[in-house]
Amino acid sequence: xxxxxxxxxxxxxxxxxxxxxxxxxxxxxxxxxxxxxxxxxxxxxxxxxxxxxxxxxxxxxxxxxxxxxxxxxxxxxxxxxxxxxxxxxxxxxxxxxxxxxxxxxxxxxxxxxxxxxxxxxxxxxxxxxxxxxxxxxxxxxxxxxxxxxxxxxxxxxxxxxxxxxxxxxxxxxxxxxxxxxxxxxxxxxxxxxxxxxxxxxxxxxxxxxxxxxxx
Amino acid sequence: xxxxxxxxxxxxxxxxxxxxxxxxxxxxxxxxxxxxxxxxxxxxxxxxxxxxxxxxxxxxxxxxxxxxxxxxxxxxxxxxxxxxxxxxxxxxxxxxxxxxxxxxxxxxxxxxxxxxxxxxxxxxxxxxxxxxxxxxxxxxxxxxxxxxxxxxxxxxxxxxxxxxxxxxxxxxxxxxxxxxxxxxxxxxxxxxxxxxxxxxxxxxxxxxxxxxxxxx
Numbered sequence: 001x002x003x004x005x006x007x008x009x010x011x012x013x014x015x016x017x018x019x020x021x022x023x024x025x026x027x028x029x030x031x032x033x034x035x036x037x038x039x040x041x042x043x044x045x046x047x048x049x050x051x052x053x054x055x056x057x058x059x060x061x062x063x064x065x066x067x068x069x070x071x072x073x074x075x076x077x078x079x080x081x082x083x084x085x086x087x088x089x090x091x092x093x094x095x096x097x098x099x100x101x102x103x104x105x106x107x108x109x110x111x112x113x114x115x116x117x118x119x120x121x122x123x124x125x126x127x128x129x130x131x132x133x134x135x136x137x138x139x140x141x142x143x144x145x146x147x148x149x150x151x152x153x154x155x156x157x158x159x160x161x162x163x164x165x166x167x168x169x170x171x172x173x174x175x176x177x178x179x180x181x182x183x184x185x186x187x188x189x190x191x192x193x194x195x196x197x198x199x200x201x202x203x204x205x206x207x208x209x210x211x212x213x214x215x
Numbered sequence: 216x217x218x219x220x221x222x223x224x225x226x227x228x229x230x231x232x233x234x235x236x237x238x239x240x241x242x243x244x245x246x247x248x249x250x251x252x253x254x255x256x257x258x259x260x261x262x263x264x265x266x267x268x269x270x271x272x273x274x275x276x277x278x279x280x281x282x283x284x285x286x287x288x289x290x291x292x293x294x295x296x297x298x299x300x301x302x303x304x305x306x307x308x309x310x311x312x313x314x315x316x317x318x319x320x321x322x323x324x325x326x327x328x329x330x331x332x333x334x335x336x337x338x339x340x341x342x343x344x345x346x347x348x349x350x351x352x353x354x355x356x357x358x359x360x361x362x363x364x365x366x367x368x369x370x371x372x373x374x375x376x377x378x379x380x381x382x383x384x385x386x387x388x389x390x391x392x393x394x395x396x397x398x399x400x401x402x403x404x405x406x407x408x409x410x411x412x413x414x415x416x417x418x419x420x421x422x423x424x425x426x427x428x429x430x431x
Binding site: 003004005006008009011013022023024026027028040048049050052053060064066068103104105106107111116117118120125144158159160163165167170191192194195198199202 | 302304329336
């Protein structure tokens with residue numbers, strides 16, 4: 001299992017701050033407008049034990065990021081200290097809007113906080129306008145963060161539950177070496193191309209064996 | 216029929232219905248967990264079988280406004296109904312993990328096993344309201360002689376009609392799609408694995424054709 005499809009889902013639900021696992025007693029927490037929340041170690045919602053990083057024998061390809069299409073949600077990728085999405089004037093931005101890359105796909109984009117029935121959620125179905133292509137590479141030894149920002153924020157008493165979603169492929173061991181090789185060759189890193197590289201190595205070996213036998 | 220497309224659908228309400236409160240936050244095997252429709256023994260491959268899991272999905276959930284009244288149905292999913300539950304979430308907040316022998320497939324970025332694929336990322340059933348964000352690619356291989364399982368975890372007790380009793384139909388479901396390679400095709404699947412080639416019916420057929428061409 002040296003190439004594995006992985007996902008990470010974050011929500012502003014927690015029973016206590018700096019919580020690692022989801023629990024059945026989680027409740028929504030308020031989000032401050034225009035504040036960046038690190039999905040992995042931000043202290044809000046479900047978190048992991050340490051910042052996300054690749055070891056010397058790992059290679060990560062981020063293939064999709066998405067956020068709830070409400071309260072002005074946006075999601076940014078940070079590799080080491082560099083933000084991936086920038087404004088045309090090369091200034092910082094909040095990242096991909098949830099409206100462009102919604103999670104779940106088909107979710108409503110409007111909420112009415114004045115009603116407490118089924119009409120609170122809008123009736124529209126937001127589909128994705130954005131495809132993360134080319135993918136984002138996290139090279140061996142790099143640290144990465146996924147940062148969620150709500151431009152509208154929520155209040156403690158009437159909180160909207162929002163989620164973020166990350167889909168990536170983890171290449172480990174020999175497959176991470178091949179991923180590095182593909183990067184050097186300028187070939188897109190995906191499972192198909194890693195397999196293609198393996199096949200070409202095998203074919204090369206077979207040819208040299210045949211040539212050796214004929215000599 | 217040596218390559219066969221197979222599916223397994225689990226519904227928590229079938230067979231011995233799932234006791235909502237008892238199983239909350241716990242991993243439940245969809246094959247032999249004792250709740251919902253089950254099979255007679257753990258899922259495993261024989262020496263002449265090879266399984267490729269191509270898709271898994273579970274009942275979706277939707278984040279909503281926390282003030283939405285208990286018991287409100289939004290897009291077919293129920294919000295917080297009882298004295299316990301997660302406010303602001305419509306649906307069971309369910310996840311599904313794949314386990315091969317004793318190893319969990321889905322990990323957090325810190326390499327610790329997580330709950331698996333969220334239903335909102337890979338919903339079952341799919342609808343206009345809930346479309347997949349996740350595609351299980353590369354596929355998951357179950358090699359000959361291995362035991363495999365799909366484990367469902369849910370956290371929102373309030374999404375169930377009877378929060379302390381049994382689950383009812385369609386409240387919590389899981390779906391697995393896999394291809395079973397048997398006999399000679401399982402041998403070819405092993406060969407493709409050795410060669411580092413993705414195992415799918417197209418590549419198995421390609422290998423057969425290349426053997427026939429080599430003989431001709």
